[in-house]
Amino acid sequence: MFTDKYEMNYKGKYLTMVLFWSYIVFAIDFEMEIVSSVLLMVIAIVSVIMGFWLERKEVRVYGLIASLMVCFKVLFYDFSDTPIQERMLLFLLVGVIILSISFIYILLEKKIANRGE
Numbered sequence: 001m002f003t004d005k006y007e008m009n010y011k012g013k014y015l016t017m018v019l020f021w022s023y024i025v026f027a028i029d030f031e032m033e034i035v036s037s038v039l040l041m042v043i044a045i046v047s048v049i050m051g052f053w054l055e056r057k058e059v060r061v062y063g064l065i066a067s068l069m070v071c072f073k074v075l076f077y078d079f080s081d082t083p084i085q086e087r088m089l090l091f092l093l094v095g096v097i098i099l100s101i102s103f104i105y106i107l108l109e110k111k112i113a114n115r116g117e
Helices: 013-027 033-054 057-078 084-116
Strands: none
Touching (some): 033 057, 057 084
C-alpha cells in the first residue's frame, strides 16, 4: 500500500538506493580519506549481496564497479604519499581483494544459474 501510494514500486529503486548512499558518503567531509573508502567498500559489498538476494543484476554490477573504483581510489589517492615498500604491499593486498571479490561473485552467479535450470 505504501509503495503504491507514493509510487515507490519502480524497477530501479534498489539501484537508486545504493547510488544515494554512495552520494551521501562522497558528500560528507571526513578527516581521513580512508574512512570514505571503507564506507564505499561496505556499500559496494552490500549492493552485491543485495543484488544476489533480490536477483537484480544492475545492483550487482554497480557493486562490482564500485568496489573496483574504491580499490583504485585507495591505491592512487588515499595512499599516494606512502613509501614505495608500503605501496607495493598495498598493491598486493588490493589485488587479493579484487580477486576474492571476483571469485565470490562467480561462485554466486553459478549458483543462481544452476538454481534456474
